[in-house]
Amino acid sequence: MIRITSRWRNTLAVALTGVSLFSVAAASAAEITVWCWDPNFNGATMEEAFSRYKAIHPDDTIKVEIFEKAAMEQKLQAQLASGATDGLPDIVLIEDYRAQKYLQSFPSSFEPLTSHVDYSTFAPYKVELATLNGQTYSIPFDSGVTGYFYRSDLLAEAGITPDQLNDITWDQLIEIGKTVKEKTGLPLLPIDPTSSDWIRIMLQSAGSWYFDADGNVTIKDNPVFKAAVETYQRLMTAGITTPVSGWTEYTGSFTSGKTPSTFSGVWMTATIKANADQSGKWGVAPSPRLDGVEGAGNASNLGGSSWYVLSSAPEKEKAIDFLTSIWAKDVDFYQKILVNQGALGTYLPAREGEAFKASDEFFGGEPVWQNFSTWLAAIPAVNYGIFTEEADTATVAQIPAITSGGNVDEIIAAIDAQVRQQIQ
Amino acid sequence: MSNPIALIGRAGTYLLLSLAAFVSIFPFFWMVVGASNTSADIIRGKGTPGGALWDNIVKFVNSFDMVRVLFNSFLLAGLGTVLTLLVASMAGYGFEMFRSRFREKVFGGLLLMLSIPFAALMIPLFMLMAQLKIINTYQAVLLPSIASIFIIFYFRQATKAFPSELRDAAKIDGLKEWQIFLYVYMPVMRSTYAAATIIVFMANWNSYLWPLIVLQTNEMKTLTLAVATLAAGYTPDFGVIMVGAIAATLPTLIIFFLLQRRFVEGMLGAVK
Amino acid sequence: MAQSALARSERINGWLFVMPALVLLGIFMVYPILWSLWMSFQVGRGMNFSFGGTANIMRLTQDPVFLRALSNTMLFLAMQVPIMLVLALFFANALNDSKLWGRGFFRTAIFLPCVTSLVAYSVIFKSIFAIDGIANQTLLVLHLIENPINWLSDPFWARVVVITAITWRWTGYNMIFYLAAMQNIDRSIYEAARIDGVPAWARFWFITVPLLKPVILFTSVISTIGTLQLFDEVNLLTQGGPSDATLTLSLYIYNLSFRFMPSFGYAATVSYVIVILVGILSLIQFIVAKDRRA
Numbered sequence: 001m002i003r004i005t006s007r008w009r010n011t012l013a014v015a016l017t018g019v020s021l022f023s024v025a026a027a028s029a030a031e032i033t034v035w036c037w038d039p040n041f042n043g044a045t046m047e048e049a050f051s052r053y054k055a056i057h058p059d060d061t062i063k064v065e066i067f068e069k070a071a072m073e074q075k076l077q078a079q080l081a082s083g084a085t086d087g088l089p090d091i092v093l094i095e096d097y098r099a100q101k102y103l104q105s106f107p108s109s110f111e112p113l114t115s116h117v118d119y120s121t122f123a124p125y126k127v128e129l130a131t132l133n134g135q136t137y138s139i140p141f142d143s144g145v146t147g148y149f150y151r152s153d154l155l156a157e158a159g160i161t162p163d164q165l166n167d168i169t170w171d172q173l174i175e176i177g178k179t180v181k182e183k184t185g186l187p188l189l190p191i192d193p194t195s196s197d198w199i200r201i202m203l204q205s206a207g208s209w210y211f212d213a214d215g216n217v218t219i220k221d222n223p224v225f226k227a228a229v230e231t232y233q234r235l236m237t238a239g240i241t242t243p244v245s246g247w248t249e250y251t252g253s254f255t256s257g258k259t260p261s262t263f264s265g266v267w268m269t270a271t272i273k274a275n276a277d278q279s280g281k282w283g284v285a286p287s288p289r290l291d292g293v294e295g296a297g298n299a300s301n302l303g304g305s306s307w308y309v310l311s312s313a314p315e316k317e318k319a320i321d322f323l324t325s326i327w328a329k330d331v332d333f334y335q336k337i338l339v340n341q342g343a344l345g346t347y348l349p350a351r352e353g354e355a356f357k358a359s360d361e362f363f364g365g366e367p368v369w370q371n372f373s374t375w376l377a378a379i380p381a382v383n384y385g386i387f388t389e390e391a392d393t394a395t396v397a398q399i400p401a402i403t404s405g406g407n408v409d410e411i412i413a414a415i416d417a418q419v420r421q422q423i424q
Numbered sequence: 425m426s427n428p429i430a431l432i433g434r435a436g437t438y439l440l441l442s443l444a445a446f447v448s449i450f451p452f453f454w455m456v457v458g459a460s461n462t463s464a465d466i467i468r469g470k471g472t473p474g475g476a477l478w479d480n481i482v483k484f485v486n487s488f489d490m491v492r493v494l495f496n497s498f499l500l501a502g503l504g505t506v507l508t509l510l511v512a513s514m515a516g517y518g519f520e521m522f523r524s525r526f527r528e529k530v531f532g533g534l535l536l537m538l539s540i541p542f543a544a545l546m547i548p549l550f551m552l553m554a555q556l557k558i559i560n561t562y563q564a565v566l567l568p569s570i571a572s573i574f575i576i577f578y579f580r581q582a583t584k585a586f587p588s589e590l591r592d593a594a595k596i597d598g599l600k601e602w603q604i605f606l607y608v609y610m611p612v613m614r615s616t617y618a619a620a621t622i623i624v625f626m627a628n629w630n631s632y633l634w635p636l637i638v639l640q641t642n643e644m645k646t647l648t649l650a651v652a653t654l655a656a657g658y659t660p661d662f663g664v665i666m667v668g669a670i671a672a673t674l675p676t677l678i679i680f681f682l683l684q685r686r687f688v689e690g691m692l693g694a695v696k
Numbered sequence: 697m698a699q700s701a702l703a704r705s706e707r708i709n710g711w712l713f714v715m716p717a718l719v720l721l722g723i724f725m726v727y728p729i730l731w732s733l734w735m736s737f738q739v740g741r742g743m744n745f746s747f748g749g750t751a752n753i754m755r756l757t758q759d760p761v762f763l764r765a766l767s768n769t770m771l772f773l774a775m776q777v778p779i780m781l782v783l784a785l786f787f788a789n790a791l792n793d794s795k796l797w798g799r800g801f802f803r804t805a806i807f808l809p810c811v812t813s814l815v816a817y818s819v820i821f822k823s824i825f826a827i828d829g830i831a832n833q834t835l836l837v838l839h840l841i842e843n844p845i846n847w848l849s850d851p852f853w854a855r856v857v858v859i860t861a862i863t864w865r866w867t868g869y870n871m872i873f874y875l876a877a878m879q880n881i882d883r884s885i886y887e888a889a890r891i892d893g894v895p896a897w898a899r900f901w902f903i904t905v906p907l908l909k910p911v912i913l914f915t916s917v918i919s920t921i922g923t924l925q926l927f928d929e930v931n932l933l934t935q936g937g938p939s940d941a942t943l944t945l946s947l948y949i950y951n952l953s954f955r956f957m958p959s960f961g962y963a964a965t966v967s968y969v970i971v972i973l974v975g976i977l978s979l980i981q982f983i984v985a986k987d988r989r990a
Contacts, residue, residue, distance in 0.1 A: 038658055252469060397937070421758070452808055517713055537721070541946055544964050570720055582880070582914075622872060662819065
C-alpha cells in the first residue's frame with residue numbers, strides 16, 4: 001500500500017486548510033443523516049418517521065439527502081472502498097438485489113441489528129436477504145410485491161373481465177393478449193428489451209433464481225430458468241408487446257393508453273395514480289404463474305429496498321434507536337405512509353391497520369392494499385446472492401436472441417457460460 | 425463574385441449550415457417545450473407548448489436553496505476557470521517555448537495520464553482528500569482540476585502559431601520572460617484564451633462525478649448536482665427537470681455567445 | 697560565457713513556467729495513478745483482495761465481454777472521430793467567413809448540443825428514436841423505410857444512434873478549437889491566393905489545413921481519448937445493449953467497479969488497456985502529423 005508519509009501529509013493538510021476560505025463547519029451533534037433516492041417515496045417516508053420520533057426526542061434533527069439512485073450507489077461505493085469514513089451518513093437505503101453485494105464487499109462497514117430488532121415481525125423474505133453469517137443488518141422497508149396493472153376499461157372493450165385475470169398462467173395471459181390485439185389493436189404490454197425484470201419476476205415466482213441458496217450458479221440445468229426463458233420467448237413472439245426504451249417511455253406507454261397494462265412492483269402504484277383523470281379505470285391482478293413448473297405460484301417480487309446503519313456512523317446509537325422505535329414498532333406510521341406515499345412496508349403487524357383494509361376508488365373500489373399484502377406473504381424467499389447484476393447482464397445480452405426465436409437451450413448455455421466466466 | 429459555381433457553393437453552405445443548426449437546436453427547442461408542460465404530458469409524448477411553465481419554474485426555484493446552489497456553482501466554475509487558464513497557459517507556453525528533451529518526455533507522460541479513465545482514479549483521489557482533511561470543501565473540487573492536462577496540451581498546440589519573432593523583439597527591448605508572457609503572449613493569443621474560457625467554464629460548470637463524491641452536504645451542492653437530484657425517484661417531475669436543464673445550460677451559453685465574437689478579429693492584424 | 701548564461705536562463709524559465717502545473721499534478725495525479733497501478737495487480741472482490749501478479753492480464757485475454765467492449769470501442773473510434781472532425785472543420789471554415797450572414801447565430805446553434813444537459817439529452821434522444829418517435833415518423837413519411845425501425849433494440853441501429861448522438865454532441869465543441877486557431881492565420885495569405893486565382897477549396901486545403909495542423913492534431917488526440925473513454929452516451933441511451941453491441945470499455949469499467957461485485961483490480965487493468973491504446977494511437981497521430989517546429 002502506498003501512503004504519503006505522515007510528515008508530508010501534515011504539511012499539506014496545514015497548507016491546504018490555510019487556504020480553506022470557504023470550508024463548511026462539521027455537522028452539529030444529534031443530527032441523523034440519511035441517504036436515499038426518492039424525494040416523494042423513501043425520502044418522504046423517512047421524514048414522516050422522524051417527525052414521529054421527534055415528538056418524543058425534540059432535540060434531535062434529521063437530514064435526508066436525496067441523490068439519483070445510481071449516483072448514490074456510486075458515491076457510497078467509492079467512499080466505502082476508500083476506507084475513509086468522513087461524510088458517510090448514519091443511515092443509507094440499499095436496494096435488496098444489491099444488499100449481499102454490499103455486505104460481503106465491505107465487511108464491517110454495516111452494523112448488525114440482530115440484537116435490536118425482533119425480525120419475526122417482518123416479511124421473512126426481506127429478512128433473509130439482509131442476513132449474512134447469522135447476523136441481520138437491515139430494517140426492511142418497502143416490498144416489491146408484483147402485480148398485473150391493467151386498464152379495466154380498455155380490456156373490457158375486448159370483452160376481458162377482471163375474473164379472467166385472476167389466478168392465471170402466462171400462457172393464458174398470452175391468449176388474452178391476442179384477443180385484445182385483435183379487438184382493440186393495442187399491444188397488451190410495453191417491454192424494455194434492455195431489462196431482465198420480467199425474467200426475474202418469473203424466476204422468483206417459482207422460488208428460483210440465477211443462484212441457489214449456497215450461491216452456486218443454477219442456470220443451465222434449472223427447469224425454472226428454462227421455463228422462464230421459453231415463456232418470455234412466447235410472450236415476445238406472440239405479437240402482443242411493443243418495445244420501449246427506458247423509464248420515461250415505459251411508464252409513458254401505459255399511462256397514455258398506448259398499451260393497456262404492465263407488470264411491476266407495487267411501488268408502481270404511485271406512478272399510475274399520478275394520472276388522476278384515469279381514476280376508476282384501473283385494476284390490479286396477481287402476476288401470472290409459470291406453466292408446468294413445480295412450485296410455481298402467483299406471487300413474486302420486483303425491487304424493494306431496506307435501511308442500513310453504517311458502523312462508522314457518528315450518531316449510530318441514535319440512528320438505531322430511531323429506526324427500532326418507529327420502523328419496527330409504529331403500526332400507525334405504516335398506515336400513514338401507505339396512504340400518503342403508497343409505500344407498502346413489510347412490517348407484518350401493520351397489515352391489521354385501517355389503511356391496509358381500505359378500498360381504493362382509483363382501482364374501481366377494490367381493496368388493493370389488502371390484496372397486495374396477501375400476495376406479499378406468499379412471495380418465495382430466494383437468495384439473490386452477490387452476482388445478480390452479472391447474471392442480469394448476461395441474460396439481457398441474450399434477449400435479442402430470445403426475441404428473434406433462437407434455440408432456448410443454446411441461449412441458456414450461453415448465459416450460463418458468461419455468468420460462470422464473469423464470476424470466477 | 426457573380427461566378428455561378430461560387431453562388432451554388434454559397435447556397436450549399438447556407439443549406440448545410442441551416443440543416444446543422446436545425447438539428448442542433450431541435451432538442452433544445454424540445455426542452456423548452458417540455459418546460460412548459462406537466463410531467464404526465466411529457467411522459468405521454470406531448471410535443472406542443474403547454475401552460476405549466478410558470479408552475480414548473482416556481483417548483484424548480486423552491487426545490488432547493490437556489491441562492492446557495494448558484495453561489496457554489498459560480499464560485500467553483502469562475503475561480504476554477506481563472507486558475508486553470510493561468511496555470512495551463514503558463515505550462516503550455518513553457519513546454520512549447522523552452523524545449524528540452526527531458527521536458528518532452530514529461531509532456532508525453534502527461535498525455536498518457538490524460539488517458540487514464542477517471543473511474544480508476546476516483547477512489548485513491550478520495551483517500552488523498554480524506555488524508556488532507558479537505559473533504560466537502562471547495563478546494564477539494566478545485567485542486568485536482570486546475571492543472572488540466574487537456575488545456576495544457578491545447579495551449580501548447582496553439583502556441584505553435586505564436587510568432588517567435590515577437591518574443592525575440594520583446595527580449596531585445598529588455599522585457600523579462602514573465603513580462604513577455606503577460607504583455608505580449610496573452611494579448612496575442614486572446615482567441616485561444618477565449619476558446620479555452622468557454623471549454624473550461626463548461627467543463628467546470630457541468631462537472632458532476634467528482635463533486636458528487638467529494639461534496640457531502642446540501643450546502644455545498646452545485647447547480648449541476650442539484651438538477652441531477654431532480655431526476656431521482658420513481659416519479660420524477662419531467663417539467664421541472666426541463667426547467668432545471670435550461671437553467672443549467674444558460675450560463676455556458678451566454679459565455680459562449682459573448683466570447684464567440686473574439687473569433688472574428690484576426691490576431692495578427694491587431695498586433696501589427 | 698554569455699551563451700551559457702542565456703542557456704541557463706532559458707532552462708530556469710522553462711521549469712518556472714511549467715512548475716505550478718507539475719506540482720499540482722504531482723500531488724493530485726501521481727498518487728492516484730500509483731494506487732491504480734498497484735490495484736491493477738490485485739485480485740479479489742470488494743475490499744478482500746490480494747496480490748495476483750499477471751492474473752488480471754490473463755483474465756483479459758479470456759474475457760469475451762472485455763473483447764466485445766474493446767472491438768465496439770475501436771469501431772466507434774474508427775467510424776465516429778473522422779466524421780466528426782471533418783464536419784467540425786467544414787463548419788469552422790464556413791463560419792470563419794466574415795461576409796457570412798448570421799455567423800453568430802450559426803456558431804451558437806452548432807455549439808448548443810455540447811451544453812445541453814445530459815438528463816434532458818437522454819430523454820430527448822430516446823423519444824426521438826422511440827418506435828413511434830419522430831425519426832421513424834419522418835422516414836415513414838418520406839417512404840425511406842417500410843416498417844418502423846427498432847432503433848435502440850436492434851444491434852446495428854443502436855450503434856448508428858450512438859454514433860449519431862456523439863457526433864451531434866461534440867462537433868460544435870471541436871469547431872471552437874478550429875475557429876480560434878483560424879484567427880491566428882494571417883489574412884494577407886488568403887488575399888494573395890485569391891488574387892492569384894486559387895479557388896476556395898484549394899485555399900482551404902493548401903493554406904488553412906496545413907496551418908491548422910497543430911490544432912487538428914490536438915483535436916484528433918483529444919477525440920481519440922474521448923471516444924476510448926466513451927461512457928455518457930451509451931450509459932444513457934443503451935446501457936451497452938442490445939447484446940452488448942454498444943458496450944464500451946469505460947462502461948465495462950463502470951460495471952466492474954460499481955454495478956457488479958466490485959473488482960477494483962480488474963477494472964484498473966482494463967483502464968490501463970485504454971492508456972496503452974491511447975499511447976499507441978497518439979504516437980501514430982504525432983508521426984503522421986510530423987509535429988515538428990519548422
